Amino acid sequence: MAAVLVIEDDDRIRLSLALALEDEGYAVREAPTAEEGLIAQRREPADTVLVDLMLPGIDGFECIRELRRDGDVPIIAISARSDTHDIVAALEAGADDYVVKPVEVKELSARMRAVRRRTRTAASPVSALVFGELEIRPEAGEVLRHGEPVAVTRTEFRLLCELADHAGRVLSRQQLLERVWEYSIGDERLVDVHVGRLRQKIEDNPAAPRHLVTVRGLGYKLQR
Structure with a gap:
């Protein structure tokens, strides 16, 4: 079962996301802050991490940068705004993709499956x-x-x-x-x-x- 870490400070949104993703077959871990999320990911790495951009303390952008420094786990940013600056900043920080709230769980799940299929190997038979x-x-x-x-x-x-x-x-x-x-x-x-x-x-x-x-x-x- 694929594991996903949801880093979201809004308790209601985090819980609803967790329940919906569990219904989709994911093992979900939750963190209300970037600090707790980073500790959780370093302790027990998830297969995918969802990061809200507007987090208290360390914000979502810095959280993404820290996650990316640690490795190449697939990261999907979650934003309450479709503002171009925020989206581009999240991608430049290291996110692989983004979704805009309110989150449509079926779409999110499809994006999570797609990003996890981007393995480190490619189909090309050429060695170099x-x-x-x-x-x-x-x-x-x-x-x-x-x-x-x-x-x-x-x-x-x-x-x-x-x-x-x-x-x-x-x-x-x-x-x-x-x-x-x-x-x-x-x-x-x-x-x-x-x-x-x-x-x-x-x-x-x-x-x-x-x-x-x-x-x-x-x-x-x-x-x-």
Whole structure:
């Protein structure tokens, strides 16, 4: 049974989420603050963590950053607002996805299943894909830059492998949403923010990327 940690300060929302997710077949643990949630996750890691952004004390953004420093557990941010700044900030902090309150549990459960399927391995049978100083090893779940390991999340790795499998070809944001996030309809900001995070990790000059480039009006491509 997959375990999920719900970090939410509103007792009513936290309880209703926990009950609904238990009905979906999850083993649910709860925490009312980021501090308690971080302790709980470090003590007994859950398979997925849901983080409310407006937490007392350490807020949700810093909580996500701390969780991401600890590892690559799938993180879904929960926001009471659909404000672009908050959503982008949560993704930039390290969240894999987000949902807006009021939470539709069936949709949330589907997103949780999708994010957990983004394993560290890819379908490509190629043992290594080389783009100059960048080396991607799909079967091993590794990324190297100048021979040194690069720490990437599951979603970042899946995105990078998808682009590498179509090297030199432009993939639209919608295509990437379908292939990486498994969403037929979704927010294209997910793609843009994850591309930006990847550039910070794999490019010598993220402001003028050599490998992961934007094709204006079309999408992104990975080039040698």
